Amino acid sequence: MDVAVIGGTGAEGFGLALRLAKAGHRVTIGSRDADRGTESAAKASELAGAALEGTDNAGATAAAGGDGVVAVTVPYAGQAEIYRSIKDAVAAGAVVLDATSPLATAVGGRPWQVLRPWHGSAAEQAQAILGEGPRVVAGLHTIAAEALQALDRDVDSDVLLCADDPEAKARAGTLIEGIPGMRWIDCGRLEMARVAEPLTALLVSINRTYKVKDSGFRIVGRDAWGASAR
């Protein structure tokens, strides 16, 4: 699949880009600065043992095309601005996988505190900026950057996906299933991101208390998750 990782020079995005390239997808790392995107892609290609491209955020978004996924892994403080900068480059049919958590660090607060975005969640803000066309899926809030970057071990955490469009959710899910150890859970409509996004803050708090770096979530109660029968 063609995948763009917007904010792919950050710790979470870089880890995601590595994992997706390793899984065989054609990954383009996007950055505000095209040169940084290219540099990051060169470094990622070496680590993943697969060729990644790098460019600016709008260029990477366009490269994902209409059958691909645009993964957006940026801090909440810059999220709205970045969505405005890629809006015109999102192809018809594209799925946007938003990983933003509205941590209070955006306003000088602590990473275990969260803000309540005006639209309800950061993902709903993304959908509001993009308008009706592109389909936003919220996810990845429970996946630590450290876990993504540690290519020598599986990722031990589930991804909670929230989206209004089942087909979009399944497309994002396909990416997730391809990363060793990761599963995805259908958590309902996009507005459920209001509950899922703050889980990043909960894991930060747990990491802090127990002095670990990559605590995660597993959903139990069923042997298999992924696409529901519904």
Place this chain on the structure above:
Amino acid sequence: MDVAVIGGTGAEGFGLALRLAKAGHRVTIGSRDADRGTESAAKASELAGAALEGTDNAGATAAAGGDGVVAVTVPYAGQAEIYRSIKDAVAAGAVVLDATSPLATAVGGRPWQVLRPWHGSAAEQAQAILGEGPRVVAGLHTIAAEALQALDRDVDSDVLLCADDPEAKARAGTLIEGIPGMRWIDCGRLEMARVAEPLTALLVSINRTYKVKDSGFRIVGRDAWGASAR
């Protein structure tokens, strides 16, 4: 330990009372109506194979004493009123384990939607009503009533505990550790309940999508949880 289960005639409280009695604690079921508390205790004694007491909410609260735990498992719509009714009965030193989730059902909404309580979380509202003395611990939001009531199998979910007082958190944790399959995770201060309480809604949404009744959470990234070294 002496434990009161306020709202112990409800599905969640009744299941908790069963599990705690089975684990050897002296459990008193509280209800708005003392007779219903007594009836519920008789039924629970039969199911658990252990003697439970039953009375009204204030009487049960007093019975927990200062070394015990007052577990409060009531719907959000009635939470404030019930806390006002037990406030004077909470003994000095008691730990209050609040399991309330601010589900939108309180105002005619859906159980996968949540409200934002004025104090930040339902548990912080409880602390505000009780005042400075009693120590509130938020927890149990991730434990389905069905799982608690099914005494023939272990509970497959972790409890996320949030409290300002480490000793109070550890006392509530002792209760949880005694229930087969259950563990507790120190999630930080009481205000972290703002993130933990809405997880009930997320599990309701997952249950609904996959047509299951008792999905749950497990925290991963460390072999043992419970009391942290901190």
